[in-house]
Amino acid sequence: MLKDDEVLVVCPQCGGVNRAQRAKLADGKRPDCGACGAPLFVGAIEARDDAAFARHVARTNLPILVDFWAEWCGPCKMMAPQFAAAAKSLDTRVRCLKVDTERLRETAARFGIRSIPTLVLIRDGHEIARQAGAMDARSILRWAASHGAE
Numbered sequence: 255m256l257k258d259d260e261v262l263v264v265c266p267q268c269g270g271v272n273r274a275q276r277a278k279l280a281d282g283k284r285p286d287c288g289a290c291g292a293p294l295f296v297g298a299i300e301a302r303d304d305a306a307f308a309r310h311v312a313r314t315n316l317p318i319l320v321d322f323w324a325e326w327c328g329p330c331k332m333m334a335p336q337f338a339a340a341a342k343s344l345d346t347r348v349r350c351l352k353v354d355t356e357r358l359r360e361t362a363a364r365f366g367i368r369s370i371p372t373l374v375l376i377r378d379g380h381e382i383a384r385q386a387g388a389m390d391a392r393s394i395l396r397w398a399a400s401h402g403a404e
């Protein structure tokens with residue numbers, strides 16, 4: 255059973271599911287993966303493939319903020335450092351994932367992504383908000399907060 259004060263996150267390296275205590279995270283503690291030793295909280299996480307993305311969503315109890323992007327997309331590249339900055343400040347409270355729509359085609363199709371960059375906010379496995387177009391870090395944080403992810 256998961257307790258209210260526990261955070262469940264998937265290791266960006268090995269995919270292992272880890273538990274962390276909210277109070278310790280709030281105190282600035284940053285635990286490593288119990289399975290492989292990699293840091294669990296590293297800001298924005300590039301989802302390796304469709305299966306890895308699905309695993310993050312299924313096994314994480316934090317809200318998830320996804321940046322759908324592609325290599326050829328100029329505005330996506332402009333937004334990348336902004337998303338990284340927002341992810342850093344949301345780390346431990348909101349899991350921030352990046353989805354390369356050229357590689358993770360199944361995921362992009364499942365979410366019906368028509369234009370990029372697009373941000374999607376997921377809670378308990380369900381999309382609760384989306385926003386198309388490049389945003390700066392402050393706007394990303396404000397938008398996420400307006401949907402309860404802060």
Ligand SMILES: [Zn+2]
Nearest residue numbers: 265268287290
């Ligand atoms: Zn690991």
